[in-house]
Amino acid sequence: MNLTKSIMQRVSLSQTAAILFAATAITGFAQTNAPVPVIQVQADKVTAKMPPTFYGLMTEEINYSYEGGLYGELIRNRTFKSDSLPQPIKPDNYDPAKYYPAKFPANVAPKFWNRVGGAALVLDTNAPLNDALNVSLKLDASTASKTSPAGVANSGYWGIPVQPRTTYKVSFFAKAVPGFTGPLTASIVSTNGKVLASAEISGVTGEWQKFEATLKTKSVKPSKDNVFKITTATPGTIWLQQVSLFPPTYKNRPNGDRADISQLLTDAQPKFLRFPGGNYVEGNNFNERFNWKQMIGPVEQRPGHRSCWGYWSTDGFGLPEFLGWCQDVGMEPVLAVFAGYTLNGNHVTNGPALEPYVQEALEEIEYVTGDASTKWGAQRIKDGYPNPFPLRYVEIGNEDFFDKSGSYDGRFAQFYDAIKAKYPQLQIISTAGVKSRMADLNDEHYYLSEAAMEGQSFKYDTYDRANKTKVFVGEWATQPSSPTPNMAGALGDAAWMCCMERNADVVIMHCYAPLFVNVSKLNGPDRSMQWSYNLIGYDALNSYGSPAYYAQKMFGLHKGDTVLGILAQNLPVRTAPAGRGGGTRQVKSLFYSATRDSASGKIIVKIVNSADTPQPVTIDISGVKSVAAKGTATVLKAANRTETNSIKDPQHLVPVTEKIRQLGTSFTRTFPPCSVTVLELDAR
Ligand code: AHR
Numbered sequence: 053m054n055l056t057k058s059i060m061q062r063v064s065l066s067q068t069a070a071i072l073f074a075a076t077a078i079t080g081f082a083q084t085n086a087p088v089p090v091i092q093v094q095a096d097k098v099t100a101k102m103p104p105t106f107y108g109l110m111t112e113e114i115n116y117s118y119e120g121g122l123y124g125e126l127i128r129n130r131t132f133k134s135d136s137l138p139q140p141i142k143p144d145n146y147d148p149a150k151y152y153p154a155k156f157p158a159n160v161a162p163k164f165w166n167r168v169g170g171a172a173l174v175l176d177t178n179a180p181l182n183d184a185l186n187v188s189l190k191l192d193a194s195t196a197s198k199t200s201p202a203g204v205a206n207s208g209y210w211g212i213p214v215q216p217r218t219t220y221k222v223s224f225f226a227k228a229v230p231g232f233t234g235p236l237t238a239s240i241v242s243t244n245g246k247v248l249a250s251a252e253i254s255g256v257t258g259e260w261q262k263f264e265a266t267l268k269t270k271s272v273k274p275s276k277d278n279v280f281k282i283t284t285a286t287p288g289t290i291w292l293q294q295v296s297l298f299p300p301t302y303k304n305r306p307n308g309d310r311a312d313i314s315q316l317l318t319d320a321q322p323k324f325l326r327f328p329g330g331n332y333v334e335g336n337n338f339n340e341r342f343n344w345k346q347m348i349g350p351v352e353q354r355p356g357h358r359s360c361w362g363y364w365s366t367d368g369f370g371l372p373e374f375l376g377w378c379q380d381v382g383m384e385p386v387l388a389v390f391a392g393y394t395l396n397g398n399h400v401t402n403g404p405a406l407e408p409y410v411q412e413a414l415e416e417i418e419y420v421t422g423d424a425s426t427k428w429g430a431q432r433i434k435d436g437y438p439n440p441f442p443l444r445y446v447e448i449g450n451e452d453f454f455d456k457s458g459s460y461d462g463r464f465a466q467f468y469d470a471i472k473a474k475y476p477q478l479q480i481i482s483t484a485g486v487k488s489r490m491a492d493l494n495d496e497h498y499y500l501s502e503a504a505m506e507g508q509s510f511k512y513d514t515y516d517r518a519n520k521t522k523v524f525v526g527e528w529a530t531q532p533s534s535p536t537p538n539m540a541g542a543l544g545d546a547a548w549m550c551c552m553e554r555n556a557d558v559v560i561m562h563c564y565a566p567l568f569v570n571v572s573k574l575n576g577p578d579r580s581m582q583w584s585y586n587l588i589g590y591d592a593l594n595s596y597g598s599p600a601y602y603a604q605k606m607f608g609l610h611k612g613d614t615v616l617g618i619l620a621q622n623l624p625v626r627t628a629p630a631g632r633g634g635g636t637r638q639v640k641s642l643f644y645s646a647t648r649d650s651a652s653g654k655i656i657v658k659i660v661n662s663a664d665t666p667q668p669v670t671i672d673i674s675g676v677k678s679v680a681a682k683g684t685a686t687v688l689k690a691a692n693r694t695e696t697n698s699i700k701d702p703q704h705l706v707p708v709t710e711k712i713r714q715l716g717t718s719f720t721r722t723f724p725p726c727s728v729t730v731l732e733l734d735a736r
Pocket of ligand 1: 112329330331451527565566583
């Protein structure tokens with residue numbers, strides 16, 4: 053039957069008038085005479101199976117995502133390499149199998165470390181711990197005494213967080229001039245001088261040794277205005293390297309992650325993790341790419357590197373830790389491999405010069421998926437991960453549409469052929485258009501204003517289904533406010549997620565970006581934020597999800613396993629900013645999708661009302677015998693679109709679930725202004 057006709061039959065003029073009257077009575081808002089939108093859910097028309105990896109996460113080291121974020125490490129610049137001098141290397145002069153040691157300025161005290169008492173600090177390249185950590189901190193404590201101990205202090209990533217009755221693990225490598233007897237004291241001290249926990253460490257000699265201790269807090273208040281110190285009351289000279297302080301980690305995984313942030317992620321039930329970037333996989337230069345072989349094994353054997361987002365990475369959060377994160381949260385890895393192109397525009401042409409990178413990618417896949425009989429699978433087991441990880445998707449590079457040399461097609465083909473030959477089951481993702489091979493998926497990126505995101509939220513409805521390459525929206529975000537999006541972001545995102553859900557036969561995976569931001573220092577030199585719009589914010593002590601995070605969580609938790617046909621009539625519009633040129637434009641203000649959970653039979657309808665006024669909507673469900681009168685509505689809403697969550701007000705906007713009535717195969721419900729709603733309907 054013709055939809056318009058069917059709708060007109062269902063919603064007679066008198067019904068519409070009654071609905072408008074009811075909406076006005078409930079909300080007190082004046083209504084226009086616009087016709088009531090009608091959404092028809094076709095429960096007997098399955099348009100797609102919901103892909104198991106539909107909702108995921110995208111991540112890279114940006115905005116202090118790992119170091120100063122998810123990674124449990126509390127000490128900043130623990131390897132003293134943040135001062136290393138840039139040594140950009142072009143591909144022609146670069147041997148991918150070689151490590152190019154960091155170089156340091158002379159007579160410099162390491163960044164983010166301060167002296168305590170009369171100590172003098174300097175970077176010392178003459179006393180390296182090993183080839184990877186080819187520098188150390190030389191601490192001249194010759195003035196030390198019982199009344200004035202000397203040492204070093206570290207303020208962490210904008211604070212050292214302390215929780216009551218908690219055990220922190222300290223470890224470091226140290227050696228001293230002959231005759232130094234110590235002991236050393238490791239402590240956490242508040243910035244006003246109160247010692248919150250401390251431990252004595254003795255046995256420092258003229259040879260490098262690893263020392264470990266625990267620091268236990270008593271019933272102190274949670275705080276972050278603290279420093280970590282290593283001091284001595286005995287005169288002498290001491291060298292330090294790999295100074296580490298860990299709180300209890302999520303699921304107690306060694307070298308693991310911060311619990312509060314991990315919990316936020318787990319709560320949203322993402323199904324995959326796209327890593328390690330983003331730009332981070334590429335690096336600014338060949339010697340600054342994501343070189344996974346230098347990011348495995350014991351952390352003190354990892355040299356670290358200068359990341360493309362302007363700060364040093366120790367790579368303590370390396371390839372095994374990405375996998376550990378997947379394990380913690382229950383996600384499947386989506387592995388992006390370095391593809392011979394760096395952010396400064398240099399590339400390696402396909403052919404023999406590219407081959408080492410192709411082999412590197414094959415070995416990386418083996419590290420992730422191999423068993424004990426394989427070289428790299430055995431290495432992963434040695435690194436603490438006995439079970440191979442399920443891997444279905446490998447991405448070749450990142451945003452290679454920026455490579456204006458035209459080399460991507462050839463580079464992609466070389467990776468594609470080698471990976472398919474060894475791992476025919478793997479799906480290969482391209483990051484730019486390719487002609488010589490058919491990519492299984494292409495990665496599309498969208499960073500847009502709210503109006504633009506809503507404006508493109510019907511994009512895939514008209515996608516050419518003859519195109520066999522599926523879509524991976526590997527980076528997307530509505531960008532209304534910084535450091536994390538406000539309700540406008542959640543509205544644009546939800547509209548866009550409705551579009552992707554309706555078209556899950558085409559868009560088989562997607563992930564928001566960037567995921568994390570440390571909100572401690574948003575501006576100025578040495579700031580904690582490099583990208584202005586991010587899903588989850590935190591400082592050293594607390595974390596919060598933006599309204600956009602909660603919209604994603606609502607969608608992720610209510611995805612169903614089949615996508616249902618859905619039609620709409622009388623879609624309303626609102627006036628929105630036109631964009632950079634100023635002015636206004638009309639954009640649709642109602643967005644929708646419907647899925648079903650076959651186990652429970654529940655029909656899940658998502659409705660986004662991005663208007664500033666309440667919106668009555670008639671929902672018709674065809675193809676079922678009945679829909680129970682009672683159901684639930686989970687609603688995220690705000691009084692206006694600029695409302696938001698923040699580190700100081702983390703739960704200002706959160707979804708609320710309520711029981712609702714008067715449902716059936718046809719019902720009308722008024723959706724609040726600026727709202728995202730998930731309806732769960734019991735259908736038979
Ligand atoms: O998400 C931030 C950056 O945006 C990514 O690193 C890059 O892929 C994109 O340009």
